[in-house]
Amino acid sequence: MDHAETSLREKPSLVTDEYWMPFTPNRDFRREPKIIVRAEGMYYWSDRGDKVIDASSGLFCVNAGHARKEIADAVGAQLRELDFAAPFTRGHPRQFEFARRLAKLTPAGLNHIFFTNSGSESIDSAMKLALAYHQARGQGGRTMFVSRERAYHGVNFGGVSLAGIVNNRRRYGPGLPGIVHMRHTHLPQNHLVRGEGEHGAELADDLSRFVTLHGAENIAACVVEPIAGSSGCLVPPKGYLKRLREICDAHGILLVFDEVITGFGRTGQAFASHSFGVTPDIMTMAKGLTNAAQPMGAVAISERVHDAIMDAAQEGTIEFFHGYTYSGHPAPCAAGIATLDIYEREGLFERGRALSPYFLDAVFGLEDIPVVTDIRGYGMFAAVDLAPSGLPGLRGHAFQKKLFDNGLHLKTTGDSALIAPPLIAEKKHIDVIADILRKTLAVI
Numbered sequence: 001m002d003h004a005e006t007s008l009r010e011k012p013s014l015v016t017d018e019y020w021m022p023f024t025p026n027r028d029f030r031r032e033p034k035i036i037v038r039a040e041g042m043y044y045w046s047d048r049g050d051k052v053i054d055a056s057s058g059l060f061c062v063n064a065g066h067a068r069k070e071i072a073d074a075v076g077a078q079l080r081e082l083d084f085a086a087p088f089t090r091g092h093p094r095q096f097e098f099a100r101r102l103a104k105l106t107p108a109g110l111n112h113i114f115f116t117n118s119g120s121e122s123i124d125s126a127m128k129l130a131l132a133y134h135q136a137r138g139q140g141g142r143t144m145f146v147s148r149e150r151a152y153h154g155v156n157f158g159g160v161s162l163a164g165i166v167n168n169r170r171r172y173g174p175g176l177p178g179i180v181h182m183r184h185t186h187l188p189q190n191h192l193v194r195g196e197g198e199h200g201a202e203l204a205d206d207l208s209r210f211v212t213l214h215g216a217e218n219i220a221a222c223v224v225e226p227i228a229g230s231s232g233c234l235v236p237p238k239g240y241l242k243r244l245r246e247i248c249d250a251h252g253i254l255l256v257f258d259e260v261i262t263g264f265g266r267t268g269q270a271f272a273s274h275s276f277g278v279t280p281d282i283m284t285m286a287k288g289l290t291n292a293a294q295p296m297g298a299v300a301i302s303e304r305v306h307d308a309i310m311d312a313a314q315e316g317t318i319e320f321f322h323g324y325t326y327s328g329h330p331a332p333c334a335a336g337i338a339t340l341d342i343y344e345r346e347g348l349f350e351r352g353r354a355l356s357p358y359f360l361d362a363v364f365g366l367e368d369i370p371v372v373t374d375i376r377g378y379g380m381f382a383a384v385d386l387a388p389s390g391l392p393g394l395r396g397h398a399f400q401k402k403l404f405d406n407g408l409h410l411k412t413t414g415d416s417a418l419i420a421p422p423l424i425a426e427k428k429h430i431d432v433i434a435d436i437l438r439k440t441l442a443v444i
């Protein structure tokens with residue numbers, strides 16, 4: 001068959017077999033591709049020219065809305081001036097500036113910033129920091145981590161070992177040793193409750209039980225997402241996070257908050273830690289850190305943890321033996337600084353906080369639809385659970401495809417739809433999102 005014959009018979013497809021898509025049913029995608037070619041503000045445009053409202057901030061990361069010119073300009077200027085500086089033993093001005101700006105935003109006392117390239121790497125880095133801290137203080141026996149059912153901490157082996165979602169673990173062997181899981185906080189008693197549920201603070205006592213069972217002297221850290229994100233916006237019960245903090249303090253266990261989704265205004269303040277009034281010892285970030293215009297993650301570290309590791313190392317030696325080729329890369333640092341400027345200038349965290357009641361009213365207004373089994377939400381983040389149909393997750397998957405065809409992008413996880421609009425959203429956008437959700441839920 002010559003070339004002319006091929007082009008007459010079939011239109012060459014943009015979607016080819018070479019690219020193996022992450023967390024995607026690839027074969028299904030190739031049959032029904034959903035291609036995005038452009039974005040601006042609250043909207044995507046598909047390759048068919050359809051306008052699609054973004055109800056998940058991409059993947060919970062484009063908090064300042066899409067295609068922000070200020071960020072693109074900052075990255076372009078940075079790459080023209082300095083494209084890369086070896087991050088081990090060499091510095092550049094942007095990384096110090098960005099770390100200083102971030103440390104102002106993070107909860108009090110979390111003043112030291114370590115840069116990574118993703119949320120998964122931030123989690124691995126946080127785990128190493130916890131281990132290094134205890135070793136520095138002569139408590140090297142503390143190697144265990146306490147995580148939680150339904151947790152998502154990315155896909156590297158640290159995060160997979162902490163994971164509390166079976167599909168993230170089941171194909172990948174036993175993972176790191178010494179990781180135990182508390183029960184999750186998704187309780188039937190908190191069904192359809194908006195914000196923090198009244199029931200379940202006592203689930204934090206699972207941590208005490210692990211202390212009794214394994215000995216505090218063996219436990220390095222307790223790692224939780226303040227709101228479990230990827231497993232369906234599980235808002236903590238009232239008092240739960242405070243209780244975890246108290247138990248950690250009583251037993252010398254570090255508390256790590258994974259704020260990869262909850263950071264940068266999603267909960268109505270800079271971090272969920274501020275919203276819930278609980279400060280961890282180590283905090284992981286990514287996503288909204290650069291408004292997703294550049295890949296980047298970060299870890300914020302308390303004075304106590306930082307100083308112990310620094311002080312234990314001999315003068316002239318590397319204090320924390322860890323780092324990535326692209327740690328603190330100039331381009332994402334420039335993107336991050338421009339992103340923080342936008343958050344500040346446009347008051348986006350306050351704006352999200354002000355819009356939250358309207359947003360939650362709209363989402364909880366879907367409760368009467370027969371296929372909806374539960375709704376949860378806090379700040380500008382909510383989940384709508386659908387009754388499964390066939391295998392778990394099939395209905396959720398069909399739902400997000402149909403939504404896209406109806407002009408709305410969101411992320412589903414299993415049979416839950418996760419709704420987290422950019423913080424630039426206005427009431428009219430929330431109305432559009434609610435309308436498309438209602439229309440699609442009626443036929444799914």
Ligand SMILES: Cc1ncc(COP(=O)(O)O)c(C=O)c1O
Binds near residue numbers: 225
């Ligand atoms: C809480 C949490 N931690 C870690 C990660 C992993 O981040 P990344 O995909 O950037 O590695 C995610 C991603 O969604 C997340 O939600």
